[in-house]
Amino acid sequence: MKNKKVNILVTNDDGISAKGLRVLINSVKEFGNIIVVAPDSAQSAKSHSISQSVPVSYKTIVLEENYKEYSCSGTPVDCVKIALHQILDVKPDLIVSGVNHGSNTSVSVLYSGTMAAAIEASLNGIPGIGFSVDDYNTEADFSKATPYIKEITKNVIKNGLPENTSLNVNFPILENISLKGIKVVRAVKGNWIEKFVSAENPHKNDVFWLTGSFVNFEPEAEDTDEYVMKNGYVSVVPVKFDFTNYTFIDELNNWNLGKKEQS
Amino acid sequence: MKNKKVNILVTNDDGISAKGLRVLINSVKEFGNIIVVAPDSAQSAKSHSISQSVPVSYKTIVLEENYKEYSCSGTPVDCVKIALHQILDVKPDLIVSGVNHGSNTSVSVLYSGTMAAAIEASLNGIPGIGFSVDDYNTEADFSKATPYIKEITKNVIKNGLPENTSLNVNFPILENISLKGIKVVRAVKGNWIEKFVSAENPHKNDVFWLTGSFVNFEPEAEDTDEYVMKNGYVSVVPVKFDFTNYTFIDELNNWNLGKKEQS
Numbered sequence: 130m131k132n133k134k135v136n137i138l139v140t141n142d143d144g145i146s147a148k149g150l151r152v153l154i155n156s157v158k159e160f161g162n163i164i165v166v167a168p169d170s171a172q173s174a175k176s177h178s179i180s181q182s183v184p185v186s187y188k189t190i191v192l193e194e195n196y197k198e199y200s201c202s203g204t205p206v207d208c209v210k211i212a213l214h215q216i217l218d219v220k221p222d223l224i225v226s227g228v229n230h231g232s233n234t235s236v237s238v239l240y241s242g243t244m245a246a247a248i249e250a251s252l253n254g255i256p257g258i259g260f261s262v263d264d265y266n267t268e269a270d271f272s273k274a275t276p277y278i279k280e281i282t283k284n285v286i287k288n289g290l291p292e293n294t295s296l297n298v299n300f301p302i303l304e305n306i307s308l309k310g311i312k313v314v315r316a317v318k319g320n321w322i323e324k325f326v327s328a329e330n331p332h333k334n335d336v337f338w339l340t341g342s343f344v345n346f347e348p349e350a351e352d353t354d355e356y357v358m359k360n361g362y363v364s365v366v367p368v369k370f371d372f373t374n375y376t377f378i379d380e381l382n383n384w385n386l387g388k389k390e391q392s
Numbered sequence: 393m394k395n396k397k398v399n400i401l402v403t404n405d406d407g408i409s410a411k412g413l414r415v416l417i418n419s420v421k422e423f424g425n426i427i428v429v430a431p432d433s434a435q436s437a438k439s440h441s442i443s444q445s446v447p448v449s450y451k452t453i454v455l456e457e458n459y460k461e462y463s464c465s466g467t468p469v470d471c472v473k474i475a476l477h478q479i480l481d482v483k484p485d486l487i488v489s490g491v492n493h494g495s496n497t498s499v500s501v502l503y504s505g506t507m508a509a510a511i512e513a514s515l516n517g518i519p520g521i522g523f524s525v526d527d528y529n530t531e532a533d534f535s536k537a538t539p540y541i542k543e544i545t546k547n548v549i550k551n552g553l554p555e556n557t558s559l560n561v562n563f564p565i566l567e568n569i570s571l572k573g574i575k576v577v578r579a580v581k582g583n584w585i586e587k588f589v590s591a592e593n594p595h596k597n598d599v600f601w602l603t604g605s606f607v608n609f610e611p612e613a614e615d616t617d618e619y620v621m622k623n624g625y626v627s628v629v630p631v632k633f634d635f636t637n638y639t640f641i642d643e644l645n646n647w648n649l650g651k652k653e654q655s
Contacts, residue, residue, distance in 0.1 A: 171445055173444050173445065174441060174442045174443075174444040175439075175441045176438075176439035176440035176441040176442075176508070177439035177440070177502045177503055178437060178438045178439040178441040178467075178503070178505075179437045179439075179503060179602060180437075180602065181436050181437040181602065182434055182436065184591065184593075184599035184600055184601045185588070185599065185600050185601075185602065186597060186598065186599045186600065187600075204441075207602070210586055210588075210602060211588060211600060214586050214587060214588050215588045215590075215600055236515065236633075238635050239440045239511075239633060239635070240440055240441070240442060242441075244635075245439070248502075248635075252499065252583055253583075277650060280649060280650055281649060284647050284649060288647060290640075291637070291640050291643075294637050294640055296644075297635075310650045310651070311649040311650030313641055313644045313645045313649070314641075315636040315638060315641065316634075316635060316636045320515055320516075323473055323477050324477060325448070325473075325474060325477050325478045327478075328447065330447075334449060335449065336447035336448065336449045337447055337448045337449065337450075337474060337478055338447045338448075339442060339443060339444065339448065339470070339473060363650065365644065365649065366635075366636055367636065367637040367640040367641060367644055368635045368636065368637060369635065369636070369637035369640075370499075370502060370635060371579075372501050372502070372507075372511075372560075372579060372629075372631045372632065372633065373578040373579045373629055373630065373631065373632070374554070374557050374630040374631060374632035375578060377553075377554050377557055377630040377632070378576055378577075378578065378630060380554075381559075381576045381628065381630055382576045384547050384551060386543060386544060386547060386574040386576070386628065387540060387543055387573045387574030387626065388573070
């Protein structure tokens with residue numbers, strides 16, 4: 130329908146070899162020129178980290194007119210930054226990230242490299258969408274996600290997103306399910322209950338592997354990502370980065386911090 | 393005054409050898425039993441990242457009754473997690489992080505390992521405070537910060553902090569300054585304007601170093617961290633993690649996403 134093809138930057142945190150990345154590329158390629166800049170290795174749980182004490186490098190993998198693919202030595206946010214500031218001549222119209230192997234609901238958005246890339250997009254004035262499936266299987270069948278990825282991507286290209294806003298899209302595990310549709314919701318309150326599993330490495334040193342299980346603090350709340358996913362829907366949460374707790378500023382002022390030193 | 397000494401966990405992101413960590417330990421040790429669990433190497437800009445594909449290990453450095461010190465192979469958030477779930481027998485009453493060499497105002501809180509540790513505290517129901525000085529010099533004189541660190545720490549021990557809330561404390565560069573006091577403010581809107589500086593490594597490959605300068609989008613806003621620091625005050629921002637953009641949920645519902653597929 131459109132004459133001008135949009136430029137879409139694709140990244141992820143599971144790395145350039147991940148199946149989910151290929152699902153995402155194939156889902157969005159009909160909408161524009163594709164530029165893939167993805168980590169050369171798995172970068173799960175890297176959050177918004179960037180390479181500061183080491184440099185970043187990248188390799189060209191495919192260089193066609195409407196499809197370019199690069200691998201990058203850094204984190205997902207490094208990938209977005211080096212794409213925007215070094216590799217690309219034009220600012221992309223959209224940045225999509227994923228499809229992540231593992232869901233990014235609730236507090237997991239804080240750890241997620243997938244969502245960090247989408248948030249980094251929004252910080253640069255570019256609409257960003259992170260896609261994740263609640264399935265850690267590297268060979269999981271994500272094909273049922275494709276029509277929803279297309280639908281959401283098409284609408285974001287058409288409507289744009291508000292300032293500093295990205296979308297966090299989560300699919301339930303897609304085996305043996307017929308998806309019921311899309312629900313726009315908020316991130317549920319919850320946290321990971323964590324435990325370290327100790328092991329001995331070959332050098333006879335103790336090492337500790339972080340493990341955890343998610344606990345939903347409000348399992349009955351129907352307007353949340355976890356609830357709608359459990360009920361067979363695709364969850365869409367609009368995400369905005371703002372860490373200030375505005376409601377506590379007045380009370381904190383009442384502490385009269387530092388007043389004694391200054392009198 | 394108090395009979396029961398509180399247990400204070402101290403960490404940072406510049407690593408166990410950083411001068412700022414020693415300043416922080418010395419500033420808070422009068423308030424309780426100190427347990428230091430800090431990264432064994434510099435972990436700047438690691439955000440809320442955790443070690444997932446590699447295990448974490450730690451080493452005992454000091455083991456006294458009221459002072460214990462450990463180095464940890466992981467990120468600042470790994471340090472907090474392994475302290476809480478593996479090293480400590482009791483939940484600490486307070487987690488302090490820093491003093492970071494470099495400020496963590498505005499959007500920098502998203503990248504900061506220092507603040508990630510404080511946020512991780514709050515996610516575990518523990519008051520957390522991150523301290524940072526706007527000075528990257530590894531030998532910077534942070535002594536002027538000490539009375540303020542004591543004052544803020546004392547008040548947090550006394551008053552506690554609201555659910556999921558930590559404090560982001562930033563000092564201006566402390567050379568040639570007489571601090572005027574403390575201001576409770578919000579994080580200013582701003583971002584980093586970034587550029588990669590290319591270099592050739594000894595293997596004749598191009599590598600790219602991320603550089604950037606901070607741009608304040610609202611330099612006249614007096615109720616912000618950057619403004620009060622520029623005017624000689626210590627900035628205190630209450631921080632709460634919540635990424636949902638609630639105000640956009642209604643509009644996003646009007647997009648009627650996925651409705652066609654389901655009809």
